Amino acid sequence: MLRLDSLSQSYGEHRVLRDVSLSVPDGQLLCVVGPSGCGKSTLLRTIAGLLPVREGAVTIDGTLVTGVPDRLAVVFQDYGRSLLPWLSVRDNVALPLRRQGLRRAERRAEAEHMLERVGLEASARRSPWQLSGGMQQRVAIARALVVRPSLLLMDEPFGSLDARTREDLEDLLLEVHRTDGATIVFVTHDIDESVYLGDRVVVLSAGPDSRVARDLPVGLPAQRDQIATRGLPEFVALRAEVGRAVRAPARAAVLGPADAEPEQAR
Numbered sequence: 001m002l003r004l005d006s007l008s009q010s011y012g013e014h015r016v017l018r019d020v021s022l023s024v025p026d027g028q029l030l031c032v033v034g035p036s037g038c039g040k041s042t043l044l045r046t047i048a049g050l051l052p053v054r055e056g057a058v059t060i061d062g063t064l065v066t067g068v069p070d071r072l073a074v075v076f077q078d079y080g081r082s083l084l085p086w087l088s089v090r091d092n093v094a095l096p097l098r099r100q101g102l103r104r105a106e107r108r109a110e111a112e113h114m115l116e117r118v119g120l121e122a123s124a125r126r127s128p129w130q131l132s133g134g135m136q137q138r139v140a141i142a143r144a145l146v147v148r149p150s151l152l153l154m155d156e157p158f159g160s161l162d163a164r165t166r167e168d169l170e171d172l173l174l175e176v177h178r179t180d181g182a183t184i185v186f187v188t189h190d191i192d193e194s195v196y197l198g199d200r201v202v203v204l205s206a207g208p209d210s211r212v213a214r215d216l217p218v219g220l221p222a223q224r225d226q227i228a229t230r231g232l233p234e235f236v237a238l239r240a241e242v243g244r245a246v247r248a249p250a251r252a253a254v255l256g257p258a259d260a261e262p263e264q265a266r
């Protein structure tokens with residue numbers, strides 16, 4: 001279980017997150033959305049142990065996060081910079097296994113297995129720069145999965161891909177999540193994507209001092225389909241609800257429209 005207890009975060013005097021509390025059960029795919037600059041990446045970097053916690057606590061299975069946790073993997077939007085151009089695709093994927101003390105042949109076998117899972121077995125010996133953006137992001141996903149993470153953090157991983165590639169990678173992620181069962185925290189700007197992928201969608205309010213504005217379970221059937229799921233009335237209703245929460249002014253977003261009314265009337 002990943003837990004955030006009354007987490008507040010800032011960069012010097014610049015306040016970003018305030019009093020964020022969340023419990024993410026093992027195996028949940030949690031999507032985090034919110035207005036630009038509200039602190040989504042800051043939240044992920046804090047969970048990843050890359051930023052010291054200012055106030056409150058982040059724990060994984062009861063252990064305080066004070067550095068990069070074991071069995072954590074991170075996938076960023078910027079796949080181009082995250083892969084090493086002088087290594088083959090296979091060696092990029094095998095790289096994180098060095099720390100696990102596996103022999104070279106074992107590392108390569110594991111990497112090839114992961115590349116097969118993401119549909120890139122034929123590209124193992126190529127260089128990352130010989131691949132399309134979507135293929136490079138598949139490599140980044142394979143490299144994240146090769147350590148069999150129990151927690152996978154993804155920051156806008158499909159943000160710069162074309163629509164069709166993005167849909168393919170969304171479905172790849174859902175398939176991986178079904179079979180591997182890791183807890184996933186997935187940050188996105190895309191409201192449709194958050195509802196399509198998530199077991200749950202958390203909306204952060206506009207900054208500074210962003211808080212959890214809405215915490216919505218996604219009651220859609222686990223088996224998702226790009227056309228059928230997006231046409232379901234529940235999908236359409238939830239997308240509208242998330243969209244309203246993302247667009248709401250900070251105070252109304254946190255308090256809810258009813259609480260905010262007297263303030264608006266003044």
Ligand SMILES: Nc1ncnc2c1ncn2[C@@H]1O[C@H](COP(=O)(O)OP(=O)(O)OP(=O)(O)O)[C@@H](O)[C@H]1O
Nearest residue numbers: 011014016034035036037038039040041042043207
């Ligand atoms: N290293 C940093 N130093 C100082 N301020 C920062 C730093 N990183 C982010 N910020 C500021 O903190 C706030 C939150 O940034 P963050 O990147 O976490 O938001 P975000 O919701 O991920 O943004 P976006 O949706 O645009 O990617 C912003 O105002 C940003 O300018």
